[in-house]
Amino acid sequence: MxxxxxxxxxxxxxxxxxxxxxxxxxxxxxxxxxxxxxxxxxxxxxxxxxxxxxxxxxxxxxxxxxxxxxxxxxxxxxxxxxxxxxxxxxxxxxxxxxxxxxxxxxxxxxxxxxxxxxxxxxxxxxxxxxxxxxxxxxxxxxxxxxxxxxxxxxxxxxxxxxxxxxxxxxxxxxxxxxxSRAPKPDYSSVSTERADAETCPDNQPLNDPENRVVEEGESPILETPRGPAWYPLQYRAGYPREFSFGEIEEITNGFSDIICEEGNLRIFEGVLENTPIIVKSVQNDERFWSMLSILSRVRHRNIMNIVGYCCSGTNRLLISDYPCLYNFAMKLQCDISAIKLTWRARWYTAIEIGGSLRYLHEECPDGPIVHRSVCSSNIVYSHGYSPMLSNFITAKWNKCELPSDVNSTGKCPNLEEEKRIYVDIHDYGLFLVELISGKVSGCFPHENEGQSLKDWALPLLQSESVTQLMDLRLADKDDDSKVVHCMARAALLCLKNDSGRSISISEVLAVVRGDQRAILQF
Incomplete structure (x- = not known):
């Protein structure tokens, strides 16, 4: 603050x-x-x-x-x-x-x-x-x-x-x-007249927006402030649901507030039930239906889900809560917010995001889902809530057909499908490195020289030189060094698997939590 x-x-x-x-x-x-x-x-x-x-x-x-x-x-x-x-x-x-x-x-x-x-x-x-x-x-x-x-x-x-x-x-x-969210000062004594700059009182704005008189025939220049709600829409009764295109137009004020545009994806902001939301316009039909089919079936407190959708003519729209506190990558890149992310807070984040992956891989009734893009940029926050995995644009069902003579064990025998699951395990390991080092994958300072974050971190993990990995902004706080070492062991397990067998996210999570049996096993 x-x-x-x-x-x-x-x-x-x-x-x-x-x-x-x-x-x-x-x-x-x-x-x-x-x-x-x-x-x-x-x-x-x-x-x-x-x-x-x-x-x-x-x-x-x-x-x-x-x-x-x-x-x-x-x-x-x-x-x-x-x-x-x-x-x-x-x-x-x-x-x-x-x-x-x-x-x-x-x-x-x-x-x-x-x-x-x-x-x-x-x-x-x-x-x-x-x-x-x-x-x-x-x-x-x-x-x-x-x-x-x-x-x-x-x-x-x-x-x-x-x-x-x-x-x-x-x-x-x-x-x-x-x-401002702070108590407002009393400006009741401020004149509503437009004061000349030379005679303006010391405590009065040069042209106070709250006291500005709108001339006849002139449109007001300021919009009504939009205050973020504390409870995300995705958890409220009646959601997700289908929206008409007219409803989306009203929610987004005629699609007037575009946040970003990247390739076939455009993102707008709006307000629904006094709660900020974002609307994603997905131009690729296959990606839209894939995301809709996955997110309409997924429910987990650490997954940023949809509030609703709209399919009207050529419009393919997905509505979700606005991540008010932005993504984890930005928090790590900003010194002020990164310092507030203590080792204990980062450890909890690792456990919660790992829990969302375990849900996707092992607990979905329709079969495993692979996110395929786990990183700090795709982990977002809504105010007052846990970190949530977002951006399911590359996610896929990891379904397989089991032969009739094979007993189902909950695991798919197809090696290619196991490899797809391992993509998430690997990315989760790299996310653990981001948590420990405070550096963001894809923005590593030496990438232009051919060294990635993984290239830099893996030798240090293998030699157990964890202190050289630790975020210098928190390096002097040794009271939680145990949780850092747990995350480091789990990161190594994810990034360099020499055991010759597939590793599940549940096994990785046990190491993150500090389960001694899991640590000794690997």
Whole structure:
């Protein structure tokens, strides 16, 4: 949470922008100055270049951008139009962006100076937007965070880790508000009139959104805040169910809020029964029916299930709860949230996700299900609930036909099907390495040099050099070293099976739990 700061210190408004954009890049700052910033505030503008130079990057940092930069942060101080000092040149792209920001944002300094507002501009390269935003909010007396529309996919993860107001741009002069979860101060004495910037009281916003008068014929610029519910829809009576296309249009406000688009998959956000949800539009018929057939039969507290579905014309839609606290990969990549993930919490996560795999492999009445994509990026959180396995887009039934003269033992004799089960076992082992090391598979710093997370971790696991694997952010906390060693033994069992026989997830889970008989057996 945001640190407690001196109540007499300047309050700050943080504006986070996608630094790769040129068109409309200052919309968030312009909106913040009109509706959030008060006299004598500090405005911190952050231009995020977290995905620069890497195609289809997904929240990875630090990045290898070809210019030997690792998570740099440049700060541009504006005072009378000049910067204080000149930072070391970090590369052509950073220098170009630095000059662009100086040019585009310079006109805002006059308005800020007139109202005694301090303007700071920072360029963050190779840093996750959530990481840098939470870091700045933690270190300043932050009242508002305003996110560029291109960064809205990070809004819930940021919102649940701060106690200030959060605004997300939807377009020029249009924003969605997420109100502070902390007790609100009393602004009853604030005038409802639009005050001139020169005569604006010290405690009044330059243009307070709560007091702004909407002119006749003008549409309101702010939407009603949407508060996340505490109880996921997937557990409520009556779900999952079939939805009409009209219902989905209403839930998603006409599909106006798209979170991301990747290949044949588009994801929208919406609200159902005052609860945030996401709607996945799956263009591939085979994948859609495969996911629907699996998720309509699966029920487990550690599996992100569907709330409903819609098949209308060419539309193939799956509705599920919004993972308010985002995915585990992002938590590991953000120092602030990673430190909160103690060894005991990571161990519990390993047990719960292992339990969801055991359910899929061994307890489903229609036969084993193979997820085929177990990793920290596909493990999500809803606020106040356990980690849940998500993203069943690659999942498959692992059915087999047993010969009539073979007694069923619950195991399939087909070696190919056993290999498919082992894919999940292997991936679970790699997930255990992520938990222990705090590093994310696919974002390992040395991958561009040909070394994967597994390549790095396996020799250390084999030599029992667990301390060299442990997340340095938690390395000084030795009181739970036992659970770390249990996860390490299980990871080795999953990643390097020399026993000559297939290993079940139940056997792996026994090792994670610290069952001495299981540990001695392997």
């Amino acid at each position: 945001v640190s407690q700061t001196d109540p007499n210190a300047r309050e700050s408004v943080i504006v986070v922008m996608d630094g790769k954009r040129n068109k409309g890049m200052v919309d968030a700052l312009d909106w913040a100055l009109k509706h959030c910033v008060r006299r004598k505030d500090t405005v911190i503008v952050i231009g995020v270049l977290s995905e620069m130079g890497k195609k289809n990057a997904t929240h990875c940092f630090p990045l290898n951008m070809g210019i030997n930069i690792s998570g740099i942060l440049e700060k541009l101080e504006f005072s009378s139009g000049n910067t204080e000092g000149k930072p070391k040149d970090p590369g052509e792209e950073i220098e170009r962006k630095r000059e662009q920001y100086r040019s585009i944002l310079q006109p805002f300094t006059r308005k800020c100076k007139r109202n005694e507002v301090k303007l700071e501009v920072k360029i963050a390269a190779g840093i996750c937007p959530v990481e840098i935003t939470l870091r700045e909010a933690h270190n300043s007396n932050t009242r508002w965070i305003v996110l560029d529309s291109h960064l809205k996919k990070y809004k819930m993860c940021i919102y649940w880790n701060v106690e200030c107001n959060v605004a997300v741009m939807k377009g020029k002069d249009v924003a969605t508000l997420l109100p």
